[in-house]
Amino acid sequence: MKYIVELDGVNKIYGTNHVVKDLNLKVEEGEFLTLLGSSGCGKTTTLRMIAGFEEPSSGSIRVEEESIEEKEPFERNVNTVFQSYALFPHKTIYDNIAYGLKMKKVPKPEIKQRVTEMMELVQLEGFEKRYPSQLSGGQKQRVAIARALINRPRVLLLDEPLGALDLKLRKQMQLELKRLQKKLNITFIYVTHDQEEALTMSDRIAIMHDGILDQLGTPTEIYEHPKTKFVATFIGETNIFDGAVTAIDGKDISVNVENGTIMGTGENFKKGEYITVSVRPEKMKFSDQPVDGFSISAVVKDYVYVGSVIKCMVSLPNGNELKIERLAGDALPQIGAAIYPYWRKEDAVLIHNRDNLIFEAIENITLG
Numbered sequence: 001m002k003y004i005v006e007l008d009g010v011n012k013i014y015g016t017n018h019v020v021k022d023l024n025l026k027v028e029e030g031e032f033l034t035l036l037g038s039s040g041c042g043k044t045t046t047l048r049m050i051a052g053f054e055e056p057s058s059g060s061i062r063v064e065e066e067s068i069e070e071k072e073p074f075e076r077n078v079n080t081v082f083q084s085y086a087l088f089p090h091k092t093i094y095d096n097i098a099y100g101l102k103m104k105k106v107p108k109p110e111i112k113q114r115v116t117e118m119m120e121l122v123q124l125e126g127f128e129k130r131y132p133s134q135l136s137g138g139q140k141q142r143v144a145i146a147r148a149l150i151n152r153p154r155v156l157l158l159d160e161p162l163g164a165l166d167l168k169l170r171k172q173m174q175l176e177l178k179r180l181q182k183k184l185n186i187t188f189i190y191v192t193h194d195q196e197e198a199l200t201m202s203d204r205i206a207i208m209h210d211g212i213l214d215q216l217g218t219p220t221e222i223y224e225h226p227k228t229k230f231v232a233t234f235i236g237e238t239n240i241f242d243g244a245v246t247a248i249d250g251k252d253i254s255v256n257v258e259n260g261t262i263m264g265t266g267e268n269f270k271k272g273e274y275i276t277v278s279v280r281p282e283k284m285k286f287s288d289q290p291v292d293g294f295s296i297s298a299v300v301k302d303y304v305y306v307g308s309v310i311k312c313m314v315s316l317p318n319g320n321e322l323k324i325e326r327l328a329g330d331a332l333p334q335i336g337a338a339i340y341p342y343w344r345k346e347d348a349v350l351i352h353n354r355d356n357l358i359f360e361a362i363e364n365i366t367l368g
């Protein structure tokens with residue numbers, strides 16, 4: 001089996017609200033895949049369709065090469081962990097975790113053995129007789145995870161499972177979940193709106209924006225080669241310039257932006273095309289005079305010290321701010337000084353403008 005979960009041209013429409021748009025996604029067996037995007041972009045809807053709780057308006061979903069609709073819920077090798085834990089309040093921790101096995105009429109001694117194993121796995125030994133109200137948020141989440149894992153699913157779906165925990169516990173649980181996933185070799189499809197969480201935990205990230213899968217890739221691919229302006233700004237910090245291509249010389253591309261000219265490298269761009277240029281703060285440099293190919297000037301506004309790096313906030317004539325990162329100990333110009341930001345051409349990411357592509361398509365139609 002090549003892919004454990006496959007979504008093929010999946011759409012979900014509620015009334016007039018097109019929530020998931022032509023989603024194609026292939027999940028590899030044993031991988032940790034994260035659906036990442038802002039609130040309302042369609043993550044939960046996608047997860048619910050994979051779980052079989054919700055039917056796609058069109059398109060197909062297959063789990064282990066079988067269409068999910070053909071299987072009864074209890075036959076599916078998929079389990080879900082919700083943000084709200086959804087524990088039974090009047091059952092003990094033991095009975096909460098044992099529930100799925102009891103429903104399947106697994107013999108009692110086997111239930112006992114598997115529950116004990118699970119409680120060890122999520123480090124809840126000794127909590128058997130407690131009730132959910134007697135546990136902390138992190139412990140409740142562990143019970144929810146144990147309960148979902150005890151059926152030995154091939155795929156575990158997790159919808160913002162750490163969202164209700166404080167930062168310190170969340171960081172700790174992130175590492176534990178990742179460890180658990182690798183140890184059990186279960187495919188995780190994990191939903192979060194937290195980019196840092198996605199970058200820390202995932203083998204691959206699927207970035208959703210307004211119901212569309214903008215980009216699918218490893219954390220490094222997505223950070224270094226964002227394909228849309230949304231992805232560039234959503235993942236990590238960056239400096240964004242919008243402008244028109246004015247000259248192309250081999251791979252070198254000059255772009256005219258509001259405050260001057262900048263450079264980057266790329267292929268398949270056209271003269272006159274309106275594009276976005278993204279430059280990460282750690283790739284930005286500055287000089288006290290213009291550098292070949294660059295003509296934007298800026299004024300140093302402020303310095304922020306963050307551990308071993310210094311963030312220089314500089315402002316452009318149009319009021320936009322740029323972030324430039326320097327190492328502590330580097331010589332820095334005084335606040336108020338004029339500087340000329342620049343970078344290695346290869347360090348800029350050039351991004352086609354989606355709207356532009358749409359206009360082009362329309363133009364092609366009207367021009368015949």
Ligand SMILES: Nc1ncnc2c1ncn2[C@@H]1O[C@H](COP(=O)(O)OP(=O)(O)O)[C@@H](O)[C@H]1O
Pocket residue numbers: 014017019037038039040041042043044045046
């Ligand atoms: N059962 C439903 N009926 C109508 N609209 C819904 C329903 N479920 C979700 N939506 C809408 O679909 C969009 C995406 O929701 P959701 O998948 O929950 O987003 P996310 O999990 O990314 O925050 C939202 O605009 C939401 O209001």
Ligand SMILES: [Mg+2]
Pocket residue numbers: 043044045
């Ligand atoms: Mg959601």
